[in-house]
Amino acid sequence: xxxxxxxxxxxxxxxxxxxxxxxxxxxxxxxxxxxxxxxxxxxxxxxxxxxxxxxxxxxxxxxxxxxxxxxxxxxxxxxxxxxxxxxxxxxxxxxxxxxxxxxxxxxxxxxxxxxxxxxxxxxxxxxxxxxxxxxxxxxxxxxxxxxxxxxxxxxxxxxxxxxxxxxxxxxxxxxxxxxxxxxxxxxxxxxxxxxxxxxxxxxxxxxxxxxxxxxxxxxxxxxxxxxxxxxxxxxxxxxxxxxxxxxxxxxxxxxxxxxxxxxxxxxxxxxxxxxxxxxxxxxxxxxxxxxxxxxxxxxxxxxxxxxxxxxxxxxxxxxxxxxxxxxxxxxxxxxxxxxxxxxxxxxxxxxxxxxxxxxxxxxxxxxxxxxxxxxxxxxxxxxxxxxxxxxxxxxxxxxxxxxxxxxxxxxxxxxxxxxxxxxxxxxxxxxxxxxxxxxxxxxxxxxxxxxxxxxxxxxxxxxxxxxxxxxxxxxxxxxxxxxxxxxxxxxxxxxxxxxxxxxxxxxxxxxxxxxxxxxxxxxxxxxxxxxxxxxxxxxxxxxxxxxxxxxxxxxxxxxxxxxxxxxxxxxxxxxxxxxxxxxxxxxxx
Amino acid sequence: xxxxxxxxxxxxxxxxxxxxxxxxxxxxxxxxxxxxxxxxxxxxxxxxxxxxxxxxxxxxxxxxxxxxxxxxxxxxxxxxxxxxxxxxxxxxxxxxxxxxxxxxxxxxxxxxxxxxxxxxxxxxxxxxxxxxxxxxxxxxxxxxxxxxxxxxxxxxxxxxxxxxxxxxxxxxxxxxxxxxxxxxxxxxxxxxxxxxxx
Numbered sequence: 001x002x003x004x005x006x007x008x009x010x011x012x013x014x015x016x017x018x019x020x021x022x023x024x025x026x027x028x029x030x031x032x033x034x035x036x037x038x039x040x041x042x043x044x045x046x047x048x049x050x051x052x053x054x055x056x057x058x059x060x061x062x063x064x065x066x067x068x069x070x071x072x073x074x075x076x077x078x079x080x081x082x083x084x085x086x087x088x089x090x091x092x093x094x095x096x097x098x099x100x101x102x103x104x105x106x107x108x109x110x111x112x113x114x115x116x117x118x119x120x121x122x123x124x125x126x127x128x129x130x131x132x133x134x135x136x137x138x139x140x141x142x143x144x145x146x147x148x149x150x151x152x153x154x155x156x157x158x159x160x161x162x163x164x165x166x167x168x169x170x171x172x173x174x175x176x177x178x179x180x181x182x183x184x185x186x187x188x189x190x191x192x193x194x195x196x197x198x199x200x201x202x203x204x205x206x207x208x209x210x211x212x213x214x215x216x217x218x219x220x221x222x223x224x225x226x227x228x229x230x231x232x233x234x235x236x237x238x239x240x241x242x243x244x245x246x247x248x249x250x251x252x253x254x255x256x257x258x259x260x261x262x263x264x265x266x267x268x269x270x271x272x273x274x275x276x277x278x279x280x281x282x283x284x285x286x287x288x289x290x291x292x293x294x295x296x297x298x299x300x301x302x303x304x305x306x307x308x309x310x311x312x313x314x315x316x317x318x319x320x321x322x323x324x325x326x327x328x329x330x331x332x333x334x335x336x337x338x339x340x341x342x343x344x345x346x347x348x349x350x351x352x353x354x355x356x357x358x359x360x361x362x363x364x365x366x367x368x369x370x371x372x373x374x375x376x377x378x379x380x381x382x383x384x385x386x387x388x389x390x391x392x393x394x395x396x397x398x399x400x401x402x403x404x405x406x407x408x409x410x411x412x413x414x415x416x417x418x419x420x421x422x423x424x425x426x427x428x429x430x431x432x433x434x435x436x437x438x439x440x441x442x443x444x445x446x447x448x449x450x451x452x453x454x455x456x457x458x459x460x461x462x463x464x465x466x467x468x469x470x471x472x473x474x475x476x477x478x479x480x481x482x483x484x485x486x487x488x489x490x491x492x493x494x495x496x497x498x499x500x501x502x503x504x505x506x507x508x509x510x511x512x513x514x515x516x517x518x519x520x521x522x523x524x525x526x527x528x529x530x531x532x533x534x535x536x537x538x539x540x541x542x543x544x545x546x547x548x549x550x551x552x553x554x555x556x557x558x559x560x561x562x563x564x565x566x567x568x569x570x571x572x573x574x575x576x577x578x579x580x581x582x583x584x585x586x587x588x589x
Numbered sequence: 590x591x592x593x594x595x596x597x598x599x600x601x602x603x604x605x606x607x608x609x610x611x612x613x614x615x616x617x618x619x620x621x622x623x624x625x626x627x628x629x630x631x632x633x634x635x636x637x638x639x640x641x642x643x644x645x646x647x648x649x650x651x652x653x654x655x656x657x658x659x660x661x662x663x664x665x666x667x668x669x670x671x672x673x674x675x676x677x678x679x680x681x682x683x684x685x686x687x688x689x690x691x692x693x694x695x696x697x698x699x700x701x702x703x704x705x706x707x708x709x710x711x712x713x714x715x716x717x718x719x720x721x722x723x724x725x726x727x728x729x730x731x732x733x734x735x736x737x738x739x740x741x742x743x744x745x746x747x748x749x750x751x752x753x754x755x756x757x758x759x760x761x762x763x764x765x766x767x768x769x770x771x772x773x774x775x776x777x778x779x780x781x782x783x784x785x786x787x
Binding site for chain 2: 005006031164168169170171240242246247314317340341379453542550554562565
């Protein structure tokens with residue numbers, strides 16, 4: 001009997017890696033890609049897998065294992081490929097030994113990202129082939145197909161997913177693992193693996209030739225298939241957009257591209273010649289459309305469909321079959337909808353709250369970074385003034401001080417998480433020490449990579465495969481690069497936190513403050529009984545509401561604590577000037 | 590059955606929306622339907638609105654339910670029911686918990702939580718079932734079981750087998766909470782505010 005399971009695209013990619021004989025898999029967590037490695041670890045008897053400190057390192061480890069001759073996979077979110085772009089661009093020149101697939105999980109609509117860049121451009125930029133699955137079955141199967149292409153054409157292959165592929169569960173038939181032979185030892189090949197200019201100059205023409213061969217392959221591969229129906233409307237599409245196209249146009253003929261770079265020009269021209277009207281349905285940029293227009297084919301695409309955010313069946317239907325003014329009218333109507341917006345916020349009991357409350361009270365400029373603590377920007381904490389990319393907080397803080405000098409002296413703080421500091425904060429810190437800055441950097445050390453759902457990282461003492469390992473010490477690293485003022489505070493202790501931050505702002509040299517307390521959602525963190533407001537003591541001053549805790553609610557003439565949400569962390573107790581917040585029964589244990 | 594069933598689950602991060610949609614979609618798969626379920630992870634889960642789309646039928650393409658296409662909305666929180674009601678098809682059903690979780694702007698006193706949510710829902714042309722899932726979950730033994738109370742209530746209005754749902758719930762929850770969750774399921778299923786469907 002065939003084993004059918006409901007798998008997310010990420011679970012399916014993991015299963016695909018297992019079935020296709022992958023032996024090394026690496027990643028840095030990032031939504032929507034994280035669950036790929038979290039599921040590959042189920043196969044750790046057959047696949048070595050790791051959380052790398054960042055995507056560049058993950059890519060480099062996978063390149064090394066491919067050079068060693070084994071099938072390898074590296075996964076990251078779309079912006080992760082920016083971090084890994086340096087090795088990636090030259091990997092195109094070296095090619096591979098064991099098959100190598102690079103999974104980029106894009107996030108149209110920015111559900112959990114700082115931009116919605118369309119990573120399909122990376123395939124064209126690096127001149128490497130790209131496959132795009134439309135559901136979990138394809139996500140699983142395409143891993144194996146990508147590795148076959150990788151080995152046949154001596155090239156890395158991009159497997160690009162989007163949020164609705166990564167996080168949608170669809171029915172998937174499982175297969176068995178196929179082992180691939182492993183070379184006896186490392187086979188030296190400096191002309192191919194050592195990209196000094198002389199060798200790289202020889203490789204570039206090879207890459208151009210490879211692209212031509214891949215374009216021929218694109219014409220005949222089953223990855224690109226035509227579903228012939230009526231010929232009034234023809235559609236060229238790929239990835240999740242295929243599903244919207246098929247549902248909205250059940251009677252249209254569809255050229256569904258599974259290999260979206262390089263494109264099968266002849267197949268596209270033949271298809272276009274058969275249909276009366278040709279739509280290109282794709283999310284984000286006109287990636288297919290521009291190339292198809294360049295073939296001299298007239299199409300309808302981004303002139304009707306939006307270039308921003310995700311598509312869905314309604315948008316496809318309204319854009320291509322309805323009239324645009326209807327859509328605009330509808331949007332205005334939605335905006336007038338006045339329901340209170342439920343924005344994400346720092347969780348009740350979050351250790352970051354104490355730091356952001358303090359920064360808000362100090363009124364300093366805060367350069368932020370990527371992680372849960374980006375929610376420090378949400379009112380009433382409102383304590384973040386910049387957020388660009390992983391690790392940017394430290395360089396941003398230094399730059400701000402360079403720009404404004406005495407006008408901002410002692411009024412800038414960079415905040416960065418423990419995992420983000422490991423990812424790309426260390427080099428920023430070295431820059432400030434080396435170039436004699438005096439910034440104040442706070443490492444929000446909650447002992448886990450929290451935003452993406454609790455992954456281990458170099459400060460946690462555990463590997464992805466569950467082994468105990470060295471705990472990288474944030475204080476010692478800071479000291480080792482030359483920071484003399486390294487202090488640790490408990491962010492639940494507001495007095496101590498405020499005192500230390502103020503002292504370090506006043507100091508004329510660089511300081512690192514480690515605000516250490518484990519994420520309140522970690523299983524080993526004990527949840528205390530909920531607190532409550534003593535109605536006789538509460539004067540409704542509203543001070544407690546300024547900490548922005550979802551469990552603290554403005555009640556009728558008094559504050560109230562929602563005992564469903566409260567974790568008993570006690571930060572509100574510290575800010576109440578009337579001692580009106582207490583534990584149940586009022587007994588302090 | 591050829592028509593696709595579309596169930597939209599809406600709640601607040603931490604309420605167990607994703608486990609509920611997992612139970613529904615696994616049960617549908619066992620009954621040999623094509624199934625798709627879609628939601629977002631990451632930042633949206635930190636106390637934000639959480640929505641899960643569950644679709645099952647003979648062949649399902651889009652992983653998302655479009656506006657006006659949901660057969661049922663299963664809301665874990667009143668305000669979320671009202672927020673997503675535009676996704677309901679004409680004649681659709683809303684099953685909503687009466688639980689109220691204040692969004693941050695309400696909690697800090699910037700805006701008011703509308704106090705007429707249920708009345709507004711009931712005025713619309715839909716069938717509305719409201720249930721105090723939090724209270725029923727607490728009675729069953731654990732407030733976290735609100736998702737299973739709601740699945741129990743929903744089971745009266747969908748064509749998935751009740752035994753199938755019970756079986757998947759048993760397999761999906763931590764072993765020591767199986768009894769609590771099965772009690773929660775029955776509490777939701779036999780809750781008094783039950784519609785009579787024609």
